[in-house]
Amino acid sequence: MSSFTLITGASMGIGEAFVHEFAVQGHNLVLVARSVDKLQLLAEELRRERGIQVEVCVMDLNENGAAESVYAFCCKRNIHIDVLVNCAGVSWAGSFVDIGLQKIEELVMVNMMTTAKLVRLFVADMVVRKKGTLLNIASLGGLQGVPGLGLYSATKAFMITLTEALAIELQGTGVRAFVVCPGFIATTIFEHSGHNIKSIRLPLSTTEVFIKETIKALRKKQVRVFPTLLDRCLVISHRFFSRKMVVRLAGFFAGAEKK
Ligand SMILES: NC(=O)c1ccc[n+]([C@@H]2O[C@H](COP(=O)([O-])OP(=O)(O)OC[C@H]3O[C@@H](n4cnc5c(N)ncnc54)[C@H](OP(=O)(O)O)[C@@H]3O)[C@@H](O)[C@H]2O)c1
Incomplete structure (x- = not known):
């Protein structure tokens, strides 16, 4: 068996x-991910340049049975996963009463259902091997409702809540x-x-800064990881406002409400 890191949403x-x-x-x-050409190009580049x-x-993680198929893909190749990064995600901007019913299914399926199943399948194996790391990519938006x-x-x-609970359940197993x-x-x-990037009222980070700060923040070994200084300041600021104001401010900063 060879040891691998599995990353969903790896294409971009x-x-x-x-x-x-x-x-x-x-x-x-x-x-x-779904973008076969992008994934194959990326894989060829990494094999050539990194020798891995x-x-x-x-x-398509929006399909029934997708998590089971990803797990079967690894089992068939005798691959065991030591690091699972659940990064694939979809969003939708606008008023909830306007969202299409299929879009609701897609967000629930990709962001929640398939993610939870992947965690269940791969983390159970990590526990047996007494070794592993799970990285779920959520958002500051998960700390309160965002209009x-x-x-x-x-x-x-x-x-966020699933990972917090799991982190405690996993104590002493060798899996983080x-x-x-x-x-x-x-x-x-x-x-x-459909979220106009220009209407966001906070500075945007880059993927390069995000990764550098995330790797640094992971060393602190706290379950909830807030990568940048701005992220941490926003979390601390919640202490000084009512819950209603925190929600209003989150909506204001996101600028995703259709006028
Ligand atoms: N960007 C931000 O500001 C931000 C902030 C907080 C959290 N996040 C979270 O970070 C994660 C990555 O977001 P991103 O900004 O990098 O978004 P992105 O550029 O849109 O990338 C999304 C990734 O998810 C994959 N994906 C989407 N639907 C899929 C499906 N049905 N099946 C398989 N793969 C699917 C896409 O691959 P294919 O299209 O090739 O399938 C792509 O690789 C998400 O979970 C997002 O919620 C992003």
Whole structure:
């Protein structure tokens, strides 16, 4: 059996940034997403330049049974996963009463259902091997409701609470669980979700800064990881406002409400 790091959402944005970071650290990789061409190009580049093993698992995580298929893909190749990075995610901007029912299913399926199943399947094996790391990528938006991003923020709250509970359950097993809660990072997620990036009222970070700060923050071994100084300041600021004001401010900063 060979040891690998599995990254969902590996084809672009934050997931791709994790791919490069773990490749530099010498991890063998399983890349999961739908964009087959992007994944294959990335895999070829990493094999050539980093000399690591890279497997491409093309999968639509919005389909029933996707998590089981990703797990079967690894079992079939005798790959065991020591690091699982759940990064694939979808968002939708606007008033909740306007969201399409299929979009609700997609957000729930990709951000919650498939993610939870992947955690269940791979972390159970890590516990047996007494070794492993889980990185769930949530969002600062999961710390409170965000008007204009209501369902998205709810799915990220799911990831945060699931990971917090799991981290305690895993104590003493040799397996660590972290949930990363970034603020805004310039990626294609805004374009895909109908969220006008220009209406965001906070500075956007880059994927390079995000990765550097996340790796640094992970060393503190706190379950909830707030990568940048701005992220940490925003979290601390919650103490000084009423819950209602925190929610209003989150909506104001996101600028995702349709006028
Ligand atoms: N950017 C931000 O400001 C920000 C802030 C906080 C948290 N996050 C979180 O960070 C994660 C990555 O976001 P990003 O900004 O990098 O977004 P992105 O650029 O839109 O990338 C999203 C990734 O998820 C994959 N994905 C989406 N739907 C999928 C599906 N049905 N099946 C398989 N893969 C799917 C995409 O791959 P394919 O299209 O190739 O399938 C892509 O690799 C998300 O969970 C997001 O919620 C982002």
